[in-house]
Amino acid sequence: MIEVKDLRRSFGPVTAVDGISFNVEKGQVLGLLGPNGAGKTTAMRMLACFIRPDKGTATVCGHDILKDPVRVRQSIGYLAESAPSYSEMTVGSFLGFICDVRKIKGAARKRALDRVVPTCSIESVYHQTIETLSKGYKRRVGLAQALIHDPAVLIWDEPTDGLDPNQKHEVRRLITAMSEEKCIIISTHILEEVEAICTRCIIVARGKILVDSTPQKLKDENKCSLDEVFRRITKHTGRS
Amino acid sequence: MNSFLAVFKRELKSYFTTPLAYVFLFIFLVLSGFLTFQKGFYEARQADMTRFFMNMPLLFVGMASATSMRLWAEERKVGSVELLFTLPITIREAVLGKLCAAWVFLSIALALTFPMVITVFYLGSPDVGVIVTGYIGTWLMVGAFLAIGCFFSALTKNQVISVVLSSVACGILVLLGMPTTLNYLAGFLPMGLVNAVEMMSMRTHFESIQRGVLTFGDLSYFAILIAGWTAACVVVLDERKAS
Known part of the structure; x- marks a missing residue:
């Protein structure tokens, strides 16, 4: 469902993503791992058509990110790292705006809201303005926004960041529950999360793919914990 | 509903969810009334709105820059631009919506200045056509100022820089047509160039509309300004949205 071909992007002298290629199929949960500044966010932003690659391209559900960005965005549920939203709006009117843009109306809108609001447990804050919410609730609103159109592809940048342990567990359960129907890419720094939910993991550093494997295989091959594997692989690659 | 309307609706609502809009409206209405009477509305003993419209260019330089400064600068600063442009929407739709x-x-x-119209009609029998074209001219000028402000707002994340740049740009467009500026320029520039400068000034076209005549030239001047600055805004935003 996602095909990435030699994607490159640099910002001035810094090459954030340096020629990465991979495919993700329906039913896979891909964990994108890597040290800070490895290029995870840039890669995800390119897939969500927020920034354009310098070279290479990718297709999402058969739509090219360069030629047909609007179609790509229609099929993606994207959650950015900071879970941005419009702070002066209430949760309800914010989700209403997302429905407007995504052309979900009438009965379909009611169904969509009835589905995502309980899923993300935001019933209690539905009429509150977003700026009064805690970080965890803001992120849940972000999740709701990314799920409201029931997309085939989910691209979530650190979805559990800022959530309490219970909520983290909930989100992981949500991802596992959806994984059969969808194609999911998440980035994270929490390696237990990768073990718990990802069927595949890619470790990137300095914009390049170092490892493309499954969490189980990595552990078996190296005969140590995923933490240890991650440290060994990325030890000499941090930006300094 | 298409994406343009969705952005438009959200944006317009957002003005009225904060007290900002009311403060703006209040200041504008007070100033527009005050300046009209201060310029001798009664003393002129004429039932027309010339003295009301003559304040509009400078008043709206401030108003429009202050309104447009947050359009993109704020969006980029708080990061919601990443949300907006990962939704199925084109940059053009978003820019036009805002x-x-x-x-x-x-x-x-502008519509809330209607008591001025009522006053003039109560006091005498003014020329309706001139009042109508006066409002049309002001409305077009506001559109042009906003397009300029929108461009500068996309240029920077800092709202203060945005408001300063756009009010300077709008101010220059207005002041270019002042007789003092033109006389000064005539001192060392050939007459052809001085005329060109005069034709580029918003004041020239605004005043020509104020006289009650809508010419193709004046209308296209504003149309080109709005289209040009909006197109520039789309280009700049496409380049800078992620930086």
């Missing part, structure tokens, strides 16, 4: 919302907001401000 610009139109700001334009409608200032049109509301």
